[in-house]
Amino acid sequence: MLHHLSFAVRDLERAASFYDAVLASLGFVRVWSDDTAVGYGYPGGGDKLALKLVTEGIAIPGPGFHLALAASHRDQVDQFHAAALRHGGRDNGQPGLRPDYGPQYYAAFVIDPDGYRIEAVINAAE
Template identity: 40%
Template sequence: MISHITLGVTDMDRAARFYRAIAAPLALFERQVEEDGGPPMICFQAAGLDIPLLFISTPFNESPATAGNGTMAAFIAPSRDAVDAAHAAALAHGGTCEGPPGLRPHYAPDYYGAYFRDPDGNKLHVVYRASLQAFRTGKNSCRKGS
């Protein structure tokens, strides 16, 4: 359903350090982006998947980058330890905590996640679920407040 997410940033060097730090525990790798005449971009993706992609870039229209109110990108982590590591990396690289790592049983009994913002204020979520059966069957796939 999702092709890609593009997050606007104000400082590409700072953003590169931040996103490279959280990509490592999430098993995401940096993909080369061909120059197309627009601003520099960094792209991340999961091994073996063509999509979804995460792009980090200064805005194409050259206006200031702003974080969307109510907008959040969520990443699947391969383990609870990866959630913890991504959250710690985010805070160590200029991010701010929006919810520490832990179980979120109001979403599902095995839902383990953390919330943080990047240095530009973009809200990010990292989640690990041992069992994704509820999502595969369509139950609980779109819950209010998720």
């Protein structure tokens, strides 16, 4: 359904450093960049997430909004969470099973340096 999603960020270098690390843990890479934006996606493909430098007027969505990123296996979820904390993110839910969402739903939740809520998830048996 979605082609891509963009986040407005206050500090492009800080945000790109964070997303370079956390998205690498899930197999995504920086697919393009310029002085005002960075795009991430699968190697050799187009962007699925873009960061856009905005110097004023940013409104970060509040509770109820988050971006869930697909992991291929549980180790990637663990690596995502660890990378986020090492690169300026805040914990918003340790890696683990979420039985309320399903018996195989394994996820971790973080808040990025700008305040966006992001999740890495795999919903499959290991």
